[in-house]
Amino acid sequence: MAQLNKSLSKTPTGIVGLDEITGGGLPTGRPTLICGAAGCGKTLFSLEFIVKGALDYDEPGVFMAFEEKAEELAINVASLGFDLEALQKDKKIKVDYVHIERSEIEETGEYDLDGLFIRLGYAIDSVKAKRVVLDTIENLFSGLANEAILRAELRRLFHWLKEKGVTAIITGEKGEGFLTRQGLEEYVSDCVILLDHRVINQISTRILRIIKYRGSVHGTNEYPFLIDEEGISVLPITALK
Amino acid sequence: MAQLNKSLSKTPTGIVGLDEITGGGLPTGRPTLICGAAGCGKTLFSLEFIVKGALDYDEPGVFMAFEEKAEELAINVASLGFDLEALQKDKKIKVDYVHIERSEIEETGEYDLDGLFIRLGYAIDSVKAKRVVLDTIENLFSGLANEAILRAELRRLFHWLKEKGVTAIITGEKGEGFLTRQGLEEYVSDCVILLDHRVINQISTRILRIIKYRGSVHGTNEYPFLIDEEGISVLPITALK
Amino acid sequence: MAQLNKSLSKTPTGIVGLDEITGGGLPTGRPTLICGAAGCGKTLFSLEFIVKGALDYDEPGVFMAFEEKAEELAINVASLGFDLEALQKDKKIKVDYVHIERSEIEETGEYDLDGLFIRLGYAIDSVKAKRVVLDTIENLFSGLANEAILRAELRRLFHWLKEKGVTAIITGEKGEGFLTRQGLEEYVSDCVILLDHRVINQISTRILRIIKYRGSVHGTNEYPFLIDEEGISVLPITALK
Amino acid sequence: MAQLNKSLSKTPTGIVGLDEITGGGLPTGRPTLICGAAGCGKTLFSLEFIVKGALDYDEPGVFMAFEEKAEELAINVASLGFDLEALQKDKKIKVDYVHIERSEIEETGEYDLDGLFIRLGYAIDSVKAKRVVLDTIENLFSGLANEAILRAELRRLFHWLKEKGVTAIITGEKGEGFLTRQGLEEYVSDCVILLDHRVINQISTRILRIIKYRGSVHGTNEYPFLIDEEGISVLPITALK
Amino acid sequence: MAQLNKSLSKTPTGIVGLDEITGGGLPTGRPTLICGAAGCGKTLFSLEFIVKGALDYDEPGVFMAFEEKAEELAINVASLGFDLEALQKDKKIKVDYVHIERSEIEETGEYDLDGLFIRLGYAIDSVKAKRVVLDTIENLFSGLANEAILRAELRRLFHWLKEKGVTAIITGEKGEGFLTRQGLEEYVSDCVILLDHRVINQISTRILRIIKYRGSVHGTNEYPFLIDEEGISVLPITALK
Amino acid sequence: MAQLNKSLSKTPTGIVGLDEITGGGLPTGRPTLICGAAGCGKTLFSLEFIVKGALDYDEPGVFMAFEEKAEELAINVASLGFDLEALQKDKKIKVDYVHIERSEIEETGEYDLDGLFIRLGYAIDSVKAKRVVLDTIENLFSGLANEAILRAELRRLFHWLKEKGVTAIITGEKGEGFLTRQGLEEYVSDCVILLDHRVINQISTRILRIIKYRGSVHGTNEYPFLIDEEGISVLPITALK
Numbered sequence A, B, C, D, E, F: 001m002a003q004l005n006k007s008l009s010k011t012p013t014g015i016v017g018l019d020e021i022t023g024g025g026l027p028t029g030r031p032t033l034i035c036g037a038a039g040c041g042k043t044l045f046s047l048e049f050i051v052k053g054a055l056d057y058d059e060p061g062v063f064m065a066f067e068e069k070a071e072e073l074a075i076n077v078a079s080l081g082f083d084l085e086a087l088q089k090d091k092k093i094k095v096d097y098v099h100i101e102r103s104e105i106e107e108t109g110e111y112d113l114d115g116l117f118i119r120l121g122y123a124i125d126s127v128k129a130k131r132v133v134l135d136t137i138e139n140l141f142s143g144l145a146n147e148a149i150l151r152a153e154l155r156r157l158f159h160w161l162k163e164k165g166v167t168a169i170i171t172g173e174k175g176e177g178f179l180t181r182q183g184l185e186e187y188v189s190d191c192v193i194l195l196d197h198r199v200i201n202q203i204s205t206r207i208l209r210i211i212k213y214r215g216s217v218h219g220t221n222e223y224p225f226l227i228d229e230e231g232i233s234v235l236p237i238t239a240l241k
């Protein structure tokens, strides 16, 4: 059975269709990178992962937002039937908005991410989180001048997340020639999922593709998905082939 | 009902077809980014938003122009039946032309946007504006040397606009590989609309596409639109699908 | 009638077909940008605007050339039936060749465009010009080291041209990813016309397109045009649609 | 027979189909470069080379991992039926995870790769390895500041590997316009194999191509391959033509 | 008749077909730019212009070579029936090879082109040249460190050539996104001819196109041409349309 | 007959099909550039030129290798039936491997190529070589810090090779937008041959094209070629058209 413990275990996302394509969900205890252009659905995807975890799998979660305030997020997903405030009150999830202001940091001279570690650690403990989302950590780059130090700190962060044993999602905006603007794929590459929103002949389609999933068979095609009043649903046509 | 207040409310643009595609208009109290190449219709779009607001929805508006003088604007839209002067006299709208001159700024050493805040605040108060347009704030970049400070100031500006509770439009010229030349989409990303003016086989078409709309279902295709003597009209073919 | 004065008035170019597409010509009292690659016809287009103005509309004009000497220009358009010398003698037009030499400027330390203003002002006065062409002002960039100052000066120049009330054409060579090499479209964007000379399957076609025309309905397609012994003629197929 | 010793000898990979295409396997005693984008299968390919070597050809191997920890790797390939721990216990393979941390190196001032040499040498000796994988040495670049020295050291490394007489695989992530991000193909070019994971019309295919194989006839087309519960299998359609 | 003198006069090239397309040849007394990739035929084209001038139009010429030595040139065109040595002996042409060596220049500190002027002036006088070729002046750029000064000097050179009244050809190698590597088209733009050597479906074609010809009607299509034992011949299909 | 000596003479390569396309071989006494991507066959092509010269045309040759050691080369071509060792023993060819190590050079301060000249001169004398290959001199660039000096030295080298009267081949790896990574085509442009290895619809083809051949008619199409147990054979379909 020791043997068994050593095979890759998976955490269901609760997102319709996705757990079928991945053969069970995201890699447990490892970070997954969700990337794509603005508006492709990264925030909704990762938030649904947290909400479904709390509601359906009894796994509390932390959603650390760098772009939208907690109240804004709550408003944005209200129409999807997600009641973030209720979930927070029940200690099932914790939404934390981190405001990054270059000036602040420069004044205080805080060039490392210790503050973030403490805050995230506290949030995780407060709900005993098994799931964590960082949406989107790339924003730290516009707030911090010393990129080299930031990158070293990010390595430390992803290491620390693995140590914590949480199943994490990191989101990243699409860059030119890279999967993400800041090359996050160099740090987070156990599981990489790309979302895309294409317009072909003036008709739009949303597409999901698993770029990489270490240690797992998975569907490798491009799968159409929808965002509607029930959240995200992926159409796993020819999944797991 | 507190719950209800927390769902996203929308502000009708009055632009034919658009409110249908967006399921009601632009996000109330948040800034929307309108981007596209020169001549795609950004100025007309945002001005019609202000004019229709004042005339049809009893929402006064401020149009802050960085490119065209108030008189020029008035002339440019006269043939669309918009009488900017009358509207200004009736205190229904306020058009304010901000002239940016690098030399002036450098002499006075004003590297922050306090002047702009004061001026905009004053304009908003003067008509009790509910709608604000900044067309196009990117021009500040050619006037200011210290880009880092300007970017920090822009963050402050967008924050301040949200605080004010106004429904705002920011316009931005198309950049290479980015939605706008100065990457405004990093700051304003609740709602992003792209206008395009394509020539295919020597026939031109104007196209509108909602790149992103946080918190809202919306039409996601490319919608043809016209600019004629009645302003802008979008053809919401297969809207809200 | 004050109302009427405030709508956009237009200045006929006299170029066959173009006044039809633009619904009357170029915007009176404002600068128009003509851009395109080498040999696309910018110089001929703008010179015909001056010549036809003088001959057919009784509007004297100034042609300020930065590339070709007055005598060379005269030779180049002789076969089109334009007699520049006669027109100059009759004080109907004024052709002025401005020679830019980096060394000269550096020695004298003249980093502003005051010399140009004086010279242009003098030329305008000398024929009581209503039309002005600057072909092509981009050449100033290779002559001047301090680009920032030059750009500030250009702003001042375009401002000054508007003040003067002349209907102006500025030409600009096509740049990579921009309409002009030096991004003149940032300063002159009331009316922008693109000329193109394409070779498809070894057959060449000349094409004209109105990229932007503030305040005016206009034909928006690509229109073929010819340069022959009678100058430029645009074929306004489906004009003003 | 001295003559015979001097012709190129080959080491079977044990990967289904590949030894057919290469006419016997990878060049014995030389390094081979496996390159391709994230998720294309580089790690699995090179690990199967080590595992099959140990199991089927009685050639012990060293897998030096710069990205995944030994335990993670073991988990990742468990479902392929590879039992890395058992193989390690039997001294048939050695998996060594090298953690690169810029800060560490900078503190100790270790700008050369002596540490790596010693460690790799020790690993090779410990199992009497005939096969070596370095997956992926490019990671050294983000850990070391002085790129010039690193490159000189890499040359030394590849030289040293040849001296050792081991058959090696180096993996490299796809770069823009280059086969690998850091141009490893400049150092390792006896045999270069490209893996690709394409999505055409939303259906994905994995493709293998031998870019170069010094001293050997080989199949030169693009060959489809699969990753399933039995590892990698290449379809040698029209091999060795 | 003064009028007549002022229209553009043309100098026949003697190249089969070309004089038909250009309606008489290259612009007399002005420089023409011939550009294209390596091997497209720039050297042969310009040399034939010189040889035909000397033989058929009684116009002596100077060929100033920066790439090939006089003897090499002579060998290269022997099979075309051009006997450069005989022509030189008869004082009909002058071939001058200018060797550019960075070190030489740096030692002597000659940063201007005075040496070149003197040498070229001397060569022109020695045969009373009416035609001049500079093949290819771009080579000066790899020999001179101070590009700004070189560019100023080039301006002076082209000015000086016009003053001399010679009909000149300047050749330039194709650059990325520019007609020539060093942007010579900025200085020489009265007449610009592009040569191209395309391979389509493994069949090669040589193509000539007149990009620009100030002051002249001309064929504007792409014209196929051949290089064979009789030199260059252009096929003026639908010339002068 | 002096006349005759002055026409371009050619050196047969002995490569099947190529001498037909070039009308006799490579230009005698001049350097030829062979360029193409990794694995396209540059090394085999140039080595066959040396081997065939020694065996079939009684012209001894020097192969100076910067990438592969003499023994490795010997192994790599053994299966083509080339016995480099025997040829070396018979003094018919000389293979010389030049190892470039930045550190060495920097220590000794040898920034010029004198060492290379001496070594190459010695090798040429030792077999009375008529043919020389430098494969690939671009490697010098990664070994030498001062690129400007290196380029000046290369000029000197190519000059020196011409003086020596040897028929030389220089190989160069394909660069982005240039024929070779280091722009060798600027120095070696009498004869330029491009090799390409394309995969179209997953089927590979090798293609040879003569980009330029000063002083010679030659086949200008793309010619397929094979590398098999008898070396390189070019299919001269429609040669010399």
Ligand SMILES: Nc1ncnc2c1ncn2[C@@H]1O[C@H](COP(=O)(O)OP(=O)(O)O)[C@@H](O)[C@H]1O
Binding pocket: A211, A212, A213, A214, A215, A216, A217, A218, D036, D037, D038, D039, D040, D041, D042, D043, D044, D045, D076, D077, D078, D079, D080, D227, D228, D229
């Ligand atoms: N155990 C497995 N079973 C089946 N497929 C797997 C397994 N592990 C990985 N894969 C597939 O192989 C891909 C990753 O291969 P990997 O060798 O890690 O790629 P690379 O090293 O090139 O980034 C995964 O994205 C997945 O598609």
Ligand SMILES: Nc1ncnc2c1ncn2[C@@H]1O[C@H](COP(=O)(O)OP(=O)(O)O)[C@@H](O)[C@H]1O
Binding pocket: A036, A037, A038, A039, A040, A041, A042, A043, A044, A045, A076, A077, A078, A079, A080, A227, A228, A229, B211, B212, B213, B214, B215, B216, B217, B218
């Ligand atoms: N409440 C909602 N109902 C339906 N669709 C929504 C809703 N909220 C957002 N969307 C859709 O999802 C898109 C934004 O998703 P989001 O996760 O914010 O993207 P990203 O984080 O990748 O920029 C919106 O542009 C909209 O099309």
Ligand SMILES: Nc1ncnc2c1ncn2[C@@H]1O[C@H](COP(=O)(O)OP(=O)(O)O)[C@@H](O)[C@H]1O
Binding pocket: B036, B037, B038, B039, B040, B041, B042, B043, B044, B045, B076, B077, B078, B079, B080, B227, B228, B229, C211, C212, C213, C214, C215, C216, C217, C218
């Ligand atoms: N009064 C008008 N009537 C009809 N069309 C107009 C009018 N004014 C402008 N247009 C059209 O709209 C285009 C410019 O729109 P504008 O909003 O100024 O573009 P942008 O701000 O994106 O550069 C013009 O190029 C013209 O095609």
Ligand SMILES: Nc1ncnc2c1ncn2[C@@H]1O[C@H](COP(=O)(O)OP(=O)(O)O)[C@@H](O)[C@H]1O
Binding pocket: D211, D212, D213, D214, D215, D216, D217, D218, F036, F037, F038, F039, F040, F041, F042, F043, F044, F045, F076, F077, F078, F079, F080, F227, F228, F229
């Ligand atoms: N002995 C051989 N027999 C057949 N083909 C060979 C042999 N050696 C090399 N090749 C083929 O030639 C290619 C390499 O040629 P090479 O001349 O080394 O290329 P380059 O120098 O351009 O990188 C190999 O990738 C292989 O496809």
Ligand SMILES: Nc1ncnc2c1ncn2[C@@H]1O[C@H](COP(=O)(O)OP(=O)(O)O)[C@@H](O)[C@H]1O
Binding pocket: C036, C037, C038, C039, C040, C041, C042, C043, C044, C045, C076, C077, C078, C079, C080, C227, C228, C229, E211, E212, E213, E214, E215, E216, E217, E218
């Ligand atoms: N006198 C003429 N008659 C006919 N066509 C001419 C005449 N002069 C110029 N052209 C055509 O116009 C082109 C150049 O136009 P020009 O206005 O100088 O271009 P640009 O200023 O855009 O570089 C020439 O290349 C030629 O094709």
Ligand SMILES: Nc1ncnc2c1ncn2[C@@H]1O[C@H](COP(=O)(O)OP(=O)(O)O)[C@@H](O)[C@H]1O
Binding pocket: E036, E037, E038, E039, E040, E041, E042, E043, E044, E045, E076, E077, E078, E079, E080, E227, E228, E229, F211, F212, F213, F214, F215, F216, F217, F218
């Ligand atoms: N004597 C000749 N006979 C026939 N064709 C030749 C002759 N000399 C050169 N060529 C062709 O012309 C091409 C080179 O022309 P060249 O004028 O040197 O080009 P460029 O100066 O543009 O690099 C050669 O590549 C060859 O195809």
Ligand SMILES: [Mg+2]
Binding pocket: A042, A043, A044, A067, A135
């Ligand atoms: Mg988001």
Ligand SMILES: [Mg+2]
Binding pocket: B042, B043, B044, B067, B135
């Ligand atoms: Mg505008």
Ligand SMILES: [Mg+2]
Binding pocket: C042, C043, C044, C067, C135
């Ligand atoms: Mg011009």
Ligand SMILES: [Mg+2]
Binding pocket: D042, D043, D044, D067, D135
């Ligand atoms: Mg890997």
Ligand SMILES: [Mg+2]
Binding pocket: E042, E043, E044, E067, E135
């Ligand atoms: Mg040449």
Ligand SMILES: [Mg+2]
Binding pocket: F042, F043, F044, F067, F135
């Ligand atoms: Mg090679």
